[in-house]
Structure formats: structure tokens, C-alpha cells
Ligand SMILES: NC(=O)C1=CN([C@@H]2O[C@H](COP(=O)(O)OP(=O)(O)OC[C@H]3O[C@@H](n4cnc5c(N)ncnc54)[C@H](OP(=O)(O)O)[C@@H]3O)[C@@H](O)[C@H]2O)C=CC1
């Protein structure tokens with residue numbers, strides 16, 4: 001499918017980690033009519049405001065990168081908001097997009113939709129075949145409902161909407177807040193602060209044994225544009241790199257990039273979450289897309305961004 005670069009494209013959540021990367025990628029592709037609104041300008045939980053916004057702008061493409069997002073502890077401790085906010089954001093957005101018959105929409109889910117003990121690497125067909133990981137089941141259920149809404153609209157109205165399931169992401173504009181962030185930005189900040197303060201030990205949450213896969217957000221943005229052009233199927237499609245490492249190994253890598261040379265300990269009172277979450281990315285690879293940013297240079301680039309924007313005076 002072709003994307004006319006002059007057509008109006010609405011990126012919901014355009015200031016976030018994912019939305020800002022997609023915005024940059026679309027600009028790079030020459031897209032000249034990008035639409036964005038902050039949550040203060042348009043709270044997508046407000047149904048009437050969302051309906052009015054879509055009716056006013058009538059985008060040709062909608063990319064849903066707006067969500068309540070957080071790491072393992074934020075998800076575990078705020079399941080009510082992770083369920084309710086995400087359901088409302090995506091239902092309001094998709095209902096409003098349906099009302100004006102937006103022809104092309106990309107819904108972003110997450111690898112946490114798959115069962116906690118899914119066979120590895122996780123194929124798209126694993127969806128709804130087993131129990132979810134309890135630290136993020138509320139968020140996962142909201143995302144699964146989003147996939148179903150995309151499929152229902154396709155079936156009933158024939159619109160070319162799609163869903164993509166990214167693995168754990170990182171890059172510029174990530175959330176570096178120690179309490180609510182994901183592991184990679186949390187470790188960049190913790191190791192940096194330990195180096196600056198001369199601390200001799202950094203403590204990781206959990207046992208360090210869980211395995212995770214990390215995709216640079218610029219690769220995800222490139223994959224999103226690729227999927228909008230080349231993918232038109234009701235099934236969600238995985239987006240990842242196809243390789244993972246333990247949290248302990250990740251910590252060693254972050255320590256090296258940051259230049260921290262002290263000890264690394266563990267806090268097993270904090271949750272590990274799902275033991276392994278490696279996506280099977282063969283469907284996307286077979287379509288002709290592959291990532292281009294390796295983890296270590298991606299980490300170095302993200303650390304440089306952190307220093308420039310947030311961490312220089314700490
Ligand atoms: N980060 C990750 O590792 C992964 C993320 N994803 C998915 O990617 C998508 C984006 O995540 P990410 O970029 O990391 O998240 P961020 O928290 O960085 O960004 C979320 C964006 O959503 C917007 N938003 C939140 N609530 C509302 C609301 N009520 N109304 C309007 N806008 C709102 C925010 O707007 P504002 O800034 O204006 O407040 C923000 O720009 C999500 O669907 C997430 O599930 C999937 C897999 C992994």
C-alpha cells in the first residue's frame with residue numbers, strides 16, 4: 001500500500017519514546033502533514049474530545065503510540081490505571097477513527113500480551129494459549145482487546161487496520177524515572193549516578209536471570225513505516241531483533257558503556273516478571289524487514305542522549 005507523503009497522518013502519543021521516533025521517521029520520509037497533540041491538548045480518555053479531534057483532522061493514517069506505559073513495578077502496583085486508561089485511550093481513538101472511516105491504522109501492542117510460559121521464541125500464534133504474567137496482566141488484557149478491536153473493524157467494515165507487537169524498546173525520549181521506567185533506562189541512570197557518586201555497588205531488581213530482547217526505537221519506527229506500506233493482515237505481527245540476553249548480562253553491558261567499574265548486586269525481593277520473552281520475528285523478516293541498530297552502539301547512543309538531556313549535572 002502506498003502512503004502519500006502529503007496525506008494527513010496522526011501520530012497519537014507523538015512526544016513519547018515510540019511516537020517521537022515514528023514522527024522523526026515520517027519526517028525523514030518526506031511526510032509533510034503530521035498531526036500530533038499532547039495529552040494536555042487532547043486527553044484520549046475523553047471520548048467526546050477524541051471524536052471531535054478526529055472529525056476535525058480526518059487523517060488518512062492513524063498510528064496509536066499513546067498509552068499508559070511503565071516498567072514492571074509500575075505495572076504491578078497500578079493495574080487499575082493500566083487497564084482502564086489503556087482501554088479508554090484505544091477504544092476512544094479507534095471508535096473515532098472508525099466514525100470518519102480512517103482507511104489505515106496501526107495499533108501498537110506489546111510482547112507482554114503472550115503467555116508467561118509461551119514456547120520460545122514466541123510466535124504470534126501463541127496469543128491466548130496460556131496464562132499471562134501477573135505483574136502486567138491488566139496491561140496485557142487491554143492490549144489484547146486492542147488487537148481484537150482492529151480485527152473486528154477489519155472484518156465488519158473492511159478497513160485496512162493492523163496491529164504490531166514490539167519487544168522491549170529503548171532510545172531517545174525514554175522514561176528514566178527510577179520508579180516507573182523499564183529496565184534499560186533505569187540501569188543507564190543508576191550506573192551513571194553510581195559512577196558520578198563514586199558508589200562501589202549497584203543493585204539490580206530481581207535475580208538478574210530473566211532474559212529480555214531489546215530493540216532500538218528508531219528500528220521500531222522504521223518497521224512501523226514498513227508495515228504500513230507492506231502489511232495488511234488481521235493477525236498481529238511481532239517486531240524485534242530475534243536475540244535476547246539476561247538482565248545480568250545487560251547490566252554488564254550498561255556498566256561498560258557508562259564506565260562504571262564497581263560491583264553489581266541483586267535484590268531478589270523485587271519481581272523478575274516473565275522468565276523469558278524472545279519474539280519469533282520470522283514473519284517480519286520474511287516480508288523483508290530487519291533491524292539495523294546493534295545493542296551496544298544503541299546503548300552508547302542512548303547514554304549520550306541521556307547525558308545531553310537529563311543526566312549531565314547529576
Ligand atoms: N517502551 C517499551 O518498551 C514498549 C512500548 N510499547 C508500546 O508502544 C506504545 C508507546 O509506548 P512508549 O512510547 O514507550 O510510551 P511513553 O510513555 O514514552 O509515551 C506514551 C505517550 O502516550 C501519550 N499519552 C498517555 N496517556 C495519554 C492520554 N490519556 N491522552 C493522550 N495521550 C496520552 C503521552 O502523551 P504526553 O507526552 O503528551 O503526555 C506519551 O506521548 C505503547 O502502546 C506501548 O505499549 C510496546 C512494547 C515495548
Ligand SMILES: C[C@H]1O[C@H](OP(=O)(O)OP(=O)(O)OC[C@H]2O[C@@H](n3cnc4c(=O)[nH]c(N)nc43)[C@H](O)[C@@H]2O)[C@@H](O)[C@@H](O)C1=O
Nearest residue numbers: 071072075110112136181182183186205206210271272273
Ligand atoms: C515492555 C514490557 O515491560 C514490562 O515488562 P518487563 O519486561 O518485565 O519490564 P522491565 O523492563 O521493567 O523489567 C525487566 C526485567 O528487568 C529487571 N530489572 C532489574 N533492575 C531493574 C530496574 O531498575 N528497573 C526495572 N524496571 N527493571 C529492572 C526486572 O526485575 C525484570 O526482571 C511490562 O510491565 C510491560 O510494560 C511491557 O510491555
